[in-house]
Amino acid sequence: MSQVREIKCPHCGQWTMWDGKIDDRCLHCNGFLETRQFSREVERKIRGEAARERNILIIRPEDGPLKRLGKRLLNALRWWTIIMQVLFFVVVTIIIVLISILPG
Numbered sequence: 001m002s003q004v005r006e007i008k009c010p011h012c013g014q015w016t017m018w019d020g021k022i023d024d025r026c027l028h029c030n031g032f033l034e035t036r037q038f039s040r041e042v043e044r045k046i047r048g049e050a051a052r053e054r055n056i057l058i059i060r061p062e063d064g065p066l067k068r069l070g071k072r073l074l075n076a077l078r079w080w081t082i083i084m085q086v087l088f089f090v091v092v093t094i095i096i097v098l099i100s101i102l103p104g
């Protein structure tokens with residue numbers, strides 16, 4: 001499938017070898033030859049990773065019972081962390097207010 005061609009580098013304008021791969025670099029300036037395709041590929045990768053990150057705690061129908069339980073626990077833990085942080089902030093605020101109100 002790989003077909004070596006001689007193409008003009010989009011970065012330095014020198015003739016270089018390109019065999020059609022996305023991550024092929026110029027022999028002269030080491031720049032990526034298929035820049036548009038490469039950036040698309042990177043973008044797709046990043047988007048895929050972001051989606052995976054977002055979906056990591058979403059329970060899917062194909063998940064097994066153990067995976068579901070784990071995801072639920074992680075979700076609960078995440079919520080508890082947020083709730084505890086808010087509670088801590090509220091309690092500290094109340095203590096500060098009480099100290100400033102109390103005489104003495």
Ligand SMILES: [Zn+2]
Nearest residue numbers: 009012026029
């Ligand atoms: Zn080049």
